Amino acid sequence: MTAPPSAAARGQATEFRALKSDSFGRISLMRGADGLLFVRRDLRHVPLWLRLPAWLLARREARGLARVAGLADTPQLLGWDGRCLDRSYMAGDAMYQRPPRGDLAYFRRARRLLQALHRRGLAHNDLAKEANWLVLEDGRPAIIDFQLAVCGDPRSRWMRLLAREDLRHLLKHKRMYCRESLTPVEKRVLKRTSWLRDLWFRTGKPVYRVVTRRILKWEDNEGQGPKP
Known part of the structure; x- marks a missing residue:
């Protein structure tokens, strides 16, 4: 840093x-x-x-x-x-710019970093976006953009639910770039969706698309930031 x-x-x-x-x-x-x-x-x-x-x-x-x-x-x-x-400032590239393909060490470190966030009572809430994961110059993971972060008691049911969603998003990236290294437990986590995720896809995401694409005139571009 x-x-x-x-x-x-x-x-x-x-x-x-x-x-x-x-x-x-x-x-x-x-x-x-x-x-x-x-x-x-x-x-x-x-x-x-x-x-x-x-x-x-x-x-x-x-x-x-x-x-x-x-x-x-x-x-x-x-x-x-x-x-x-x-x-x-942290020197590095977004995950989609420098994909950690087959890099199991990256995803192990990323999980430890995520656990450290959660122990401090913080859920990121926007880790589906590859733009919010960095690959630093030495290959370590880093997390940026805390605009949607939620702070609270890490032992509460709500914070545990949000932490689990953070983990699911990390595992989706691992499935994309390091599929062969997914453990049986991780595969089960990926299969079990929460009511929060289902509610977001039924209600929140359609509203988000209307606001960003029709009102603000930009698209999320699959987590790679607004299109020029």
């Missing part, structure tokens, strides 16, 4: 490269005045009618990042002032 810049250096940062821009903000790789890199989610150019949901999502991400403070292979929260969210 690249060392984070100081608050003063971030205050004088310049954009190094745009990473993503959609209706909920612009995400850019920034270079601080001290030359160090970090990632910024900027809400200042969000349309007026979307500012409240964009702010709520950014605030949720900030809370999620605060929950995983100090945990390796996750972004670290650097600052959140209601308009810009700054987090640490």
